[in-house]
Amino acid sequence: MTQSSSSIAQNRAEVLARITVAAKVGERDPQAITLIAVSKQQTDQRINAMLAAGQLVFGENKVQEAQAHWQGHLERVEGLRLHLIGPLQTNKALDAVKLFDVIETLDRPKLALALAKAMDKSGRQPDIFVQVNTGEEAQKAGIAPVDVDVFIADLRKNYEIDPKGLMCLPPVAEEPAMHFALLRKIAQRNGIEQLSMGMSDDFETAIAFGATHVRVGTALFGARGEG
Numbered sequence: 142m143t144q145s146s147s148s149i150a151q152n153r154a155e156v157l158a159r160i161t162v163a164a165k166v167g168e169r170d171p172q173a174i175t176l177i178a179v180s181k182q183q184t185d186q187r188i189n190a191m192l193a194a195g196q197l198v199f200g201e202n203k204v205q206e207a208q209a210h211w212q213g214h215l216e217r218v219e220g221l222r223l224h225l226i227g228p229l230q231t232n233k234a235l236d237a238v239k240l241f242d243v244i245e246t247l248d249r250p251k252l253a254l255a256l257a258k259a260m261d262k263s264g265r266q267p268d269i270f271v272q273v274n275t276g277e278e279a280q281k282a283g284i285a286p287v288d289v290d291v292f293i294a295d296l297r298k299n300y301e302i303d304p305k306g307l308m309c310l311p312p313v314a315e316e317p318a319m320h321f322a323l324l325r326k327i328a329q330r331n332g333i334e335q336l337s338m339g340m341s342d343d344f345e346t347a348i349a350f351g352a353t354h355v356r357v358g359t360a361l362f363g364a365r366g367e368g
């Protein structure tokens with residue numbers, strides 16, 4: 142499938158329209174929901190078409206690939222906001238802090254320490270979200286639900302990191318609603334306002350459960366890894 146600039150603009154308009162409907166159904170303000178265009182494994186041409194359509198918020202899951210996209214060919218346009226939505230290694234913390242405006246995947250004390258140091262060194266203060274492994278999957282990043290309250294308290298007390306949001310990536314084979322409900326409950330009891338949840342297949346459900354950020358890739362750009 143090829144994606145022309147006009148079809149990318151049209152995909153975006155359709156996704157935004159669906160966000161608006163889902164918000165109204167849930168009696169929420171559509172403006173309170175941010176669409177993150179997930180540009181991992183997409184060509185510069187498609188990303189440029191998305192920028193031309195007016196999209197300013199993008200998500201990437203790897204630091205190096207994001208650097209190639211956003212410090213290489215593409216201009217850093219005014220108002221651009223980049224979210225890191227993939228796992229972060231401690232040795233890439235400084236690069237991540239320099240490039241991203243929001244880091245959504247803090248999930249362990251060692252990384253909190255690396256990020257705190259990187260923020261000190263760079264003078265940059267990206268917003269930090271905590272990733273929660275709501276499905277308790279062994280292979281998946283994120284802190285376990287039973288440990289998250291203590292972790293958030295530790296971030297505030299010992300690392301001067303006050304998380305702005307929570308993020309989750311539910312197990313593929315499960316109904317996502319219970320995971321979204323769990324993430325919202327954890328956020329409420331910890332006084333955290335933002336929720337990054339929902340992807341191409343389930344962003345409307347996520348909005349029903351209070352998502353403030355939806356991370357949408359294929360529904361906007363088409364399949365990954367194709368020109």
Ligand SMILES: *Cc1c(COP(=O)(O)O)cnc(C)c1O
Binds near residue numbers: 179181340358360
């Ligand atoms: C790839 C990715 C997405 C987007 O997935 P789509 O199904 O293409 O919308 C969202 N969140 C994370 C963490 C991802 O890695």
